[in-house]
Amino acid sequence: MKVKFSYLQEQFKDYQVYLERIAEVVKAGDYTLGKAVSDFEQRFATLLGAKYGVGVNSGTDALILSLKAIGVGPGDEVITTPNTFIATVGAIVAAGARPVFVDCTEEYVIDPDLIESAITSHTKAIMPVHYAGVPADMDKIMPMAHRHGLPVIEDSCQAIQGALNGKCTGTFGLTGAFSLHPLKNLNVWGDSGIIVTDSEQMRDRLRLLRNHGLQNRDEVVIFGYNSRLDTVQAAVGNQLIQEIDWITATRIKWANKLDQALRELPDAITVPERRPHKRYVHHLYMVQAKDRDQLLAFLQDRGIEAKVHYPIPLHLQRAAYRLGYKEGDFPVAESQARSIITLPVHQHLEEPHIDYMVDNIREFYQ
Numbered sequence: 001m002k003v004k005f006s007y008l009q010e011q012f013k014d015y016q017v018y019l020e021r022i023a024e025v026v027k028a029g030d031y032t033l034g035k036a037v038s039d040f041e042q043r044f045a046t047l048l049g050a051k052y053g054v055g056v057n058s059g060t061d062a063l064i065l066s067l068k069a070i071g072v073g074p075g076d077e078v079i080t081t082p083n084t085f086i087a088t089v090g091a092i093v094a095a096g097a098r099p100v101f102v103d104c105t106e107e108y109v110i111d112p113d114l115i116e117s118a119i120t121s122h123t124k125a126i127m128p129v130h131y132a133g134v135p136a137d138m139d140k141i142m143p144m145a146h147r148h149g150l151p152v153i154e155d156s157c158q159a160i161q162g163a164l165n166g167k168c169t170g171t172f173g174l175t176g177a178f179s180l181h182p183l184k185n186l187n188v189w190g191d192s193g194i195i196v197t198d199s200e201q202m203r204d205r206l207r208l209l210r211n212h213g214l215q216n217r218d219e220v221v222i223f224g225y226n227s228r229l230d231t232v233q234a235a236v237g238n239q240l241i242q243e244i245d246w247i248t249a250t251r252i253k254w255a256n257k258l259d260q261a262l263r264e265l266p267d268a269i270t271v272p273e274r275r276p277h278k279r280y281v282h283h284l285y286m287v288q289a290k291d292r293d294q295l296l297a298f299l300q301d302r303g304i305e306a307k308v309h310y311p312i313p314l315h316l317q318r319a320a321y322r323l324g325y326k327e328g329d330f331p332v333a334e335s336q337a338r339s340i341i342t343l344p345v346h347q348h349l350e351e352p353h354i355d356y357m358v359d360n361i362r363e364f365y366q
Ligand SMILES: Cc1ncc(COP(=O)(O)O)c(C=O)c1O
Pocket: 058, 059, 060, 061, 084, 085, 087, 088, 129, 131, 155, 157, 158, 178, 179, 180, 181, 191, 192, 193
């Protein structure tokens, strides 16, 4: 049996309905910030319970523009975690600031109890990452950020429909950044992203920043960028967003089944604690495994496309050399990098795929 990590062919098997939506854009010649964009922004914001959505051309730009909108630049520091995809840190650097790392929890997200001691007079923002679809501890982070007068920009690129106490990830901070990249839970046919915010002022500034600072055709009020959400991609998003509840629920169903089965192997597999006030949306299903590299090779050999996200934590990447971190600085993130394994849990798997993965993991440890 094959258990594939990518599900893009199945996801868009019935592509005709998407082509019809794109045909509407073409017939209307409505390519740049067209109606499909404002429709998608509205739908996305409503789905999450946010006031506004601002479509941009990637999750990375959603982060960069959020930082630029609050004036982050050279000499500033932004606090985040080394346990993330490179784009979080790259966005901070692209905005001209210095990323300051703090270690993560056993749930793979930023440790809220370590943030305060990383704050300096240069700190300009905090950027928690809802990594792998695990909601960061916003209930602790937000009051602490308020006490220090620091804005929070949430990297929610991997966590559409994640929630804490029923409130969606991405809606706690000043802005929440989302990616619609083909590998994300809500995915379009190329690069795209969206920012949600409850602040009218941020919405207006982000709209300017994504479109050259143009207030209208002839007047430029700030220097900006070209980072518009493509109308064709928004048309794809408007179709797929109708399926997001099913996508999220199916991932949660498979993850729960894996959790239950893998907890029966406590000497070999560590399943993170699942806390009842959090909704985990399992963009990546990650557990820690004894003899990880051997298990990975064994599963891949059996047709299971397991992966590692990621074997090298960001503070130890060559790109981060100038930040001056060294091995041992973030022991939790480092130990997770050595033991983490990602198993497929996407919405196009069936029950036998999950059983097959569990059977093979059991066999490996026997
Ligand atoms: C945690 C995280 N942040 C940011 C991004 C950037 O998103 P994009 O690839 O749409 O630029 C991604 C996605 O790849 C991500 O996983």
